[in-house]
Amino acid sequence: MLIRFKKNLEKIAMGLLSFMPEEKEVKKLQQTIKEYETNPNWHLYLWKDEDVIGTIGVRIEDDINAVIQHISVSPSHRNLGIGKKMVNEVNKVYQDKYAVCADDLTQQFYNKCDEAINEDE
Numbered sequence: 001m002l003i004r005f006k007k008n009l010e011k012i013a014m015g016l017l018s019f020m021p022e023e024k025e026v027k028k029l030q031q032t033i034k035e036y037e038t039n040p041n042w043h044l045y046l047w048k049d050e051d052v053i054g055t056i057g058v059r060i061e062d063d064i065n066a067v068i069q070h071i072s073v074s075p076s077h078r079n080l081g082i083g084k085k086m087v088n089e090v091n092k093v094y095q096d097k098y099a100v101c102a103d104d105l106t107q108q109f110y111n112k113c114d115e116a117i118n119e120d121e
Helices: 007-017 026-038 082-094 107-120
Strands: 002-004 042-048 052-061 065-073 099-102
Touching: 002 082, 007 026, 007 042, 007 052, 007 065, 026 042, 042 082, 052 082, 065 082, 065 107, 082 099, 082 107, 099 107
Parallel strands: 065 099
Antiparallel strands: 002 042, 042 052, 052 065
């Protein structure tokens, strides 16, 4: 289940984001979280089954695009389709108002999810 980021989940969100190579440095990670907390165009979601096991971040660009810019799943829960589920849910949340796409860092994974969705149809 996709849930909105809240301040009380900050440490969990930071832990999950730290699995992304671009977010390894603590200062960079803190800046990213602060941006999600303060920028009204940045939206961070967490994926919760029994525990919080994934995170996905979206940036609204020019009131046109919802750009997926962070996707991370706990290593012990990878290859189970969690990332794909998060992408699908973000598509559902934003598709009526924005064109959902991915940034350079998440494009390859986003394309893989899109291919899997088309295969399922």
